[in-house]
Amino acid sequence: MLELKNLFVEVENKPVLKNINLSISSGGIMVLFGPNGSGKSTLIKAVMGFEGYKVTKGEIIVNGKKVNGLSVDERAKLGAGIMFQHPPKVRGVKLAQISEYLCGDNNKIERLAKELSLEEHLERDINSGFSGGEMKRSELFQLALQGADLLLLDEPESGVDIENISIMGAVLNKYLADKRKSALIITHTGYILDYIKAKSGCLLIDGELWCSGKNPKDMFEEIKEEGYEHCRECHGKN
Amino acid sequence: MVKIDTDKILGKDDMAKAASSGMDFTEKTRSASFLQKDNDVLFSRSLQCGIEIMRIEEALEKKKNMRKYYGKAFKALNKEYPQNTNGGYFIRVKKGHTVELPIQACLFLKKQGFKQKVHNVIIVEAGAKAYIITGCAASRAAEESFHLGISEFYVQKGGYLNFTMIHSWKKDISARPMSIAFVDENASFISNYVCLKPVKEIVMYPTAVLQGEHARASFNSLILSHPKTLQDIGARVIFQKENTQAEIISRAVSLGGKVVARGDLKAVAKNVKAHLECRGLVVSERGAIHAIPELETVFRDVDLSHEAAIGKISKEEIEYLSSRGMTAEEAQSIIIRGFMDVNILALPEALKKEIKELEEKTLKGSF
Ligand SMILES: Nc1ncnc2c1ncn2[C@@H]1O[C@H](COP(=O)(O)OP(=O)(O)OP(=O)(O)O)[C@@H](O)[C@H]1O
Numbered sequence: 001m002l003e004l005k006n007l008f009v010e011v012e013n014k015p016v017l018k019n020i021n022l023s024i025s026s027g028g029i030m031v032l033f034g035p036n037g038s039g040k041s042t043l044i045k046a047v048m049g050f051e052g053y054k055v056t057k058g059e060i061i062v063n064g065k066k067v068n069g070l071s072v073d074e075r076a077k078l079g080a081g082i083m084f085q086h087p088p089k090v091r092g093v094k095l096a097q098i099s100e101y102l103c104g105d106n107n108k109i110e111r112l113a114k115e116l117s118l119e120e121h122l123e124r125d126i127n128s129g130f131s132g133g134e135m136k137r138s139e140l141f142q143l144a145l146q147g148a149d150l151l152l153l154d155e156p157e158s159g160v161d162i163e164n165i166s167i168m169g170a171v172l173n174k175y176l177a178d179k180r181k182s183a184l185i186i187t188h189t190g191y192i193l194d195y196i197k198a199k200s201g202c203l204l205i206d207g208e209l210w211c212s213g214k215n216p217k218d219m220f221e222e223i224k225e226e227g228y229e230h231c232r233e234c235h236g237k238n
Numbered sequence: 239m240v241k242i243d244t245d246k247i248l249g250k251d252d253m254a255k256a257a258s259s260g261m262d263f264t265e266k267t268r269s270a271s272f273l274q275k276d277n278d279v280l281f282s283r284s285l286q287c288g289i290e291i292m293r294i295e296e297a298l299e300k301k302k303n304m305r306k307y308y309g310k311a312f313k314a315l316n317k318e319y320p321q322n323t324n325g326g327y328f329i330r331v332k333k334g335h336t337v338e339l340p341i342q343a344c345l346f347l348k349k350q351g352f353k354q355k356v357h358n359v360i361i362v363e364a365g366a367k368a369y370i371i372t373g374c375a376a377s378r379a380a381e382e383s384f385h386l387g388i389s390e391f392y393v394q395k396g397g398y399l400n401f402t403m404i405h406s407w408k409k410d411i412s413a414r415p416m417s418i419a420f421v422d423e424n425a426s427f428i429s430n431y432v433c434l435k436p437v438k439e440i441v442m443y444p445t446a447v448l449q450g451e452h453a454r455a456s457f458n459s460l461i462l463s464h465p466k467t468l469q470d471i472g473a474r475v476i477f478q479k480e481n482t483q484a485e486i487i488s489r490a491v492s493l494g495g496k497v498v499a500r501g502d503l504k505a506v507a508k509n510v511k512a513h514l515e516c517r518g519l520v521v522s523e524r525g526a527i528h529a530i531p532e533l534e535t536v537f538r539d540v541d542l543s544h545e546a547a548i549g550k551i552s553k554e555e556i557e558y559l560s561s562r563g564m565t566a567e568e569a570q571s572i573i574i575r576g577f578m579d580v581n582i583l584a585l586p587e588a589l590k591k592e593i594k595e596l597e598e599k600t601l602k603g604s605f
C-alpha cells in the first residue's frame with residue numbers, strides 16, 4: 001500500500017514533482033502515464049529513497065508507515081520493491097547470489113527462473129550483457145523472490161517481445177492476485193494492461209498528477225488517439 | 239602414518255594462523271608437508287612417492303646433483319640475491335610423477351622483531367605435475383618482524399607446476415619475496431597469489447622465463463589492501479622462445495592502503511602471445527591503486543595486450559542492491575567479494591573451494 005501526501009521532489013535543485021497526492025490501497029493497482037521527462041521515474045525513485053531525489057515537502061507512506069528519511073534498504077524491508085527502468089550492471093555479483101539473498105527457497109528460485117527463462121542468467125553478473133528484455137525479466141524475477149508488497153514497476157514491458165510480455169504478464173498477474181500486494185505501474189505502450197486487472201490510472205504531466213482514478217484502458221486509448229497535448233488542453237479547461 | 243603433534247610444537251593460536259595461510263594440519267588433503275617457524279623446521283615429510291621435500295640445507299648436503307640449481311636462476315638473470323638465508327624448502331617432484339593432492343609448505347613468523355630469510359628451490363622434473371600451496375603467516379607475538387623469501391622454480395620439459403601462495407601477515411610485518419621461475423619446452427608454470435590480511439609493506443616482482451618453445455606461464459593475484467599498508471606487487475614474463483604464452487591477471491581492492499599493480503610482458507622471441515589484465519577497486523577515499531602495465535617487444539610478430547581498469551563502487555550499484563533490502567555495508571561487501579573472484583585463480587575445484595572458504599573467513603569482519 002502506498003500513500004503520497006502533498007509530495008514535492010527536487011532533483012539537482014530542480015523541482016520535478018509538485019504537490020503529488022496519490023493513494024494505492026492493498027490489492028490495488030495504479031497505472032501511471034505521462035510523457036518523457038514528466039517525472040514518472042523520479043516519483044518511483046523518491047518513494048524508494050534514492051540519493052539525489054530530495055523530498056522538500058510532503059509525506060511518503062508505505063504499508064502504513066511514513067518512510068521519509070528512511071534508507072533504501074529500510075524501505076525495501078517495509079515492503080517496497082522497484083523494477084528499474086535502467087538497472088545498472090553490478091559487476092562481480094551474480095544473479096544467483098542475489099536470488100539466494102532474497103529467497104531461501106532454492107526450488108522457488110529454480111521454478112521462477114525457468115518460468116522467466118533466466119536459468120542461464122543465474123550464473124552471470126547481474127545485468128551484465130543482459131538484453132533489454134532479459135533485464136526486465138530479471139527485475140521481475142528479483143521482485144517476486146523479494147516478495148515485495150508494493151511493486152513499483154518502471155516500464156515493465158519496454159523492450160520486451162510479445163511472447164515474453166505475456167509470460168511476464170502471467171507471472172505478474174498471479175503475484176498481484178494476492179490481496180496484500182499492490183502496484184504502481186508506469187507504461188508507455190499499454191501492453192501490460194492486457195494482462196493485469198488494473199482499475200485506476202493517473203497521469204503525470206510537468207511534475208503534476210492529473211486525472212487520478214480513471215479507468216486506465218480508457219485513459220490509454222484517449223492518450224493514443226489525442227496525445228498528451230490534448231491532456232494539457234483538457235486539464236486547462238477543467 | 240603418525241599424526242603430527244602440532245598442538246605441542248605450534249600451539250592452538252599459531253596453528254589457526256598457519257591454517258589461515260592454507261596449512262592443513264590433518265594432512266588429509268595433502269601429499270607432502272613442510273613447516274618452518276622462524277629458523278626452525280618443525281616438520282617436513284612426503285606422504286607420496288615421487289616427492290622429495292626437506293630443508294634446503296639438508297638437500298644441499300645430501301643431494302649433490304641438486305646443488306647446481308641453488309642460485310642458478312638468479313645468476314642466469316644477473317640478479318643479486320641475499321646469501322645470508324637460513325632454511326627454506328627444497329621440493330622435487332620426480333620425473334613423470336603426477337601429484338594430485340597439493341604439497342603444502344608454511345613459513346611461520348613467531349618471534350618479535352625476527353628476520354626470517356629463507357631460500358626455496360622447487361624442481362618439477364620432465365613430465366611431472368604438481369600443485370603446491372604455500373603459506374606465510376605470523377604469530378600474534380611477531381611484532382615488527384620481517385620475511386624474505388627467495389624462491390627458484392624449475393619446471394622441466396613437459397612439466398606442470400601450479401603454485402599457490404597465500405600471505406596471511408599482520409599490520410606490522412614486512413615481506414620481500416623474490417622469485418624466478420624457469421620454464422622449459424612444453425612446460426607450464428602457474429602462480430596464484432592471495433593476500434587478504436593486513437601487512438605493513440610487501441614488495442614483490444616474480445619473474446617467469448619461458449626458455450623452451452610452447453612454454454606457458456600464468457600469474458593470478460587477489461589483493462586486499464588495508465589502511466596504512468603498501469603492496470607493490472607485480473609479475474614479469476620473459477619470452478625467450480617462440481610459441482610461448484602467458485597471462486597476468488590481478489584484482490586489487492583498496493580499503494585504504496596503497497597498491498602498486500605491476501605487470502611486464504617482455505618478448506625477445508617471435509610468435510608470442512600474452513595478455514595482462516589488472517582491475518582495481520578503490521573503496522576508501524584514502525586508498526590508492528596504481529596500475530603499471532608494460533609490454534616490450536623487438537618483433538612485430540607478437541600478440542601482447544593489456545587492459546587495466548580502476549574504479550570505485552558506484553552509488554548506483556549500492557542503491558540497486560539496497561533496493562533489494564541489503565544495507566549499504568552488505569551491498570559493498572557482496573560487491574567486493576564478487577570482485578575478488580577466486581575463479582581468476584587457475585585452480586582445480588577442490589582447491590578453489592578451499593581458497594574461497596579461506597577468503598570468506600578472512601573477509602568476514604575485514605570491512
Ligand atoms: N539524476 C538526475 N539528474 C538530473 N536530472 C534528472 C535526474 N533524474 C531526473 N532528472 C530530470 O527530471 C525530469 C524527470 O525525469 P524522469 O526520469 O522522472 O522522467 P520520466 O517521466 O520517467 O521519463 P521517461 O518516460 O523518459 O522515462 C527530467 O527532466 C530529467 O532530466
Ligand SMILES: [Mg+2]
Binds near residue numbers: 040041
Ligand atoms: Mg522514466
